[in-house]
Amino acid sequence: MTATALATRPARSVTLRRALTRLRRWGHTIENQMAVGLVLFSTTVAVLVTYFPEQTPFTSLMLPVVLGSILLGPRTLPWFVLYDMALLTYCVSQQESITPRTLGATAVQFSIALVVLVTSFRRTRLGVAGLRGETMFVDLRDRILDQGRLPGLPPGWAVESALRSAGGTAFAGDFIVAAEAPDHRSVQIVVVDVSGKGEAAGTRALLLSGAFGGLIGALPADGFLPAANAYLLRQDWDEGFATAIHLWLDLTTGDFEVRTAGHPPAVHRLAGPGRWSVLRTDGPVLGLIDDADFDVARGRLGVGDAVLLYTDGMVEEPRRDIDLGIDRMLGEAESILRGSFVGAAERLATQVGSKDDDRAVLVVHRAG
Secondary structure, three states: OOHHHHHHHHHHHHHHHHHHHHHHHHHHHHHHHHHHHHHHHHHHHHHHHHHOOOOOOHHHHHHHHHHHHHHOOOOOHHHHHHHHHHHHHHHHHOOOOOOHHHHHHHHHHHHHHHHHHHHHHHHOOOOOOHHHHHHHHHHHHHHHHHHOOOOOOOOOEEEEEEEEOHHHOOOOOEEEEEEEOOOOOEEEEEEEEEOOOOHHHHHHHHHHHHHHHHHHHHOOHHHHHHHHHHHHHHHOOOOOOEEEEEEEEEOOOOEEEEEEEOOOOEEEEEOOOOEEEEEOOOOOOEOOOOOOOOOOEEEEOOOOOEEEEEOHHHOOOOOOOHHHHHHHHHHHHHHHHOOOOOOHHHHHHHHOOOOOOOEEEEEEEEOO
């Protein structure tokens, strides 16, 4: 490495730090401007309520409080709510006659302000609130989905995936991570089911999707599950386990390897006889046993063949054996995939499985 390159790195680092500092200052400036605007708005409303009571509803002071809960951060919001409550007290004291209805409206407004105040204290743990907090969660959700974005495969190959969360929420405990080899001759795909479901598992799924995304692109096929298991053990979570199924596929020959970690088995469809075969492999759940071994099932995808990976939400239901669930899924898959594999994953995830559990399905098809 040249001296010029070594000198450029610190310069870039300083430039990045300065840019981040300017961004933070800009964010604080915008929030301060919104706070000043809301204070002026609240004051204007208080004046209207005091001097024009016939034209201005007494409850109008709640509008700036609600706007503040959306726009202001957790440091500024409590002071703004207290200021608004002081204005409300002043407006009540200036009323010519205080009726039971006025007292009731005042009590309701104080209750709403108290709820906003308590919420702002809870948001202090996160450090952001309102629209910025929602934007962060949307960004986190999009990053989970981006991790599962499947690489473009060469002509003759088709791969589709679908994710469904319990209750239709945006966060799920199931996710998919994929990586293509630098020489574009093979691809690795892993389908993971984190313990829990819905939003409860979404945070762990986010962390694991990033970690597994780095592992799957840096390790050979037989090294991924042991490394993922070691990573989960280091986290020492109370609910730190996950199941996974890993597929390595040679895009030139069609040879593939499947390994599972406490996960439902993959299924392989042979185009000739049109039969599905279950690829059973053994391996413990990730995050429970140190130095675990994971068996491998090998096969080859010929023209027209397909392999299907899925999570337990596709085949498990209360009081039903998982083998019966697999048989039902394969029966649906045979009718859904007959004639065309386009949209196969979406159709399977929609029509098969438990609506009360997260579901993920991935279909790899060799078209020609």
